[in-house]
Amino acid sequence: MQPSTFREIQDQIQAFVEAREWGQFHSPKNLAAAISVEAGELLAHFRWLSEEESNDVVKHPEVRAEVDAEIADVLILTLELADRMGIDPAEAVRRKLAVNEARYPVDKSRGRNVKYNRL
Amino acid sequence: MQPSTFREIQDQIQAFVEAREWGQFHSPKNLAAAISVEAGELLAHFRWLSEEESNDVVKHPEVRAEVDAEIADVLILTLELADRMGIDPAEAVRRKLAVNEARYPVDKSRGRNVKYNRL
């Protein structure tokens, strides 16, 4: 099978939304709120686990399937928001990676949690 | 230019993380927490706007550029989490769309905010 492009997936999302005439509810504000809700549902699976336990979630098919669905929800809404605002998601990612590359040069950032760990 | 596939973008994200040896900090738990943080930063741009105002954000290049970067942050972390858990993001989206299609049949869902609006 050919690897999926962002555009193909976004077209499938759009077809789903249009068939239900749900675009009227999907203002950028509402989509951004819905992304936070789904990100919270994703985090719910991990909040009380240790980091090591979170690494083991992949070995548990039932939990993994639920995480799979939450990852999908975050992606669906974020790709729809991008579409709605005329933002190419692949381009946005590349732009942000370039910003991050300048901000975190390899030689100063390697193996160091520089940004957030000020302890 | 060829349209970008998920795999190409995920490879670029992985190269960024590996060059900095940041994989050690990127447990599924930490990535899920970081996704919630970035989803919050995305929502911050819209929280006090009306829905109509949120539709107009695209016309304001400065705010739009910030939203673009937040969308990228959510995508980068979510695609990295998918990779880390061996989940194909395009497949996950397709699986979830299929679930949603069964859950919200077109004839019962059209133009209705059925799931959440119980008022």
Place this chain on the structure above:
Amino acid sequence: MQPSTFREIQDQIQAFVEAREWGQFHSPKNLAAAISVEAGELLAHFRWLSEEESNDVVKHPEVRAEVDAEIADVLILTLELADRMGIDPAEAVRRKLAVNEARYPVDKSRGRNVKYNRL
């Protein structure tokens, strides 16, 4: 009945946690993650509503009761985190209100959504 103090409520929360020996799972990191999860569950009730509809939620006993429980979850976890870090929540609120008063002088902020609305 006497009005409840923060301390009384925090003592009840602490008694609940200690009886179950759950303090071992309640690191500041885990509590902060759990607060985000519960904030998302609270937001879930409003994400697809218009602002006007969100004002009417109080008239719907069933939805109002669910919002009541989500507000409680956010408060329980936030007050526990404060306790765990030796932060007096009432003092923290007063400190932050003083900061906000300096940041948003009444004469420049009245009726204006100054901070976030740059459209």
Place this chain on the structure above:
Amino acid sequence: MQPSTFREIQDQIQAFVEAREWGQFHSPKNLAAAISVEAGELLAHFRWLSEEESNDVVKHPEVRAEVDAEIADVLILTLELADRMGIDPAEAVRRKLAVNEARYPVDKSRGRNVKYNRL
């Protein structure tokens, strides 16, 4: 000094909002979105830390002060939302603790992360 009651703190929050005529922007929907945003800012301080490191944040005055301010933001908005919906926050917490006590009996829950840890 007398310990602070919820009502006293809520009155101070209300006075702040009323002086700026910001009630017009504070629909339940917008407040719920803002709570998620602030919960994300709180979580930002912990996302890349280990749980042990998160326990040590209290020893670092600068980070602790920032966490203090984020805790305050979550509380301010949640207490305002409660007020706006006619919900007594102390009563809501007590109601939820009673629900949780029935749901997690001490003898079955002691020392066990029963709800979320299915690994």
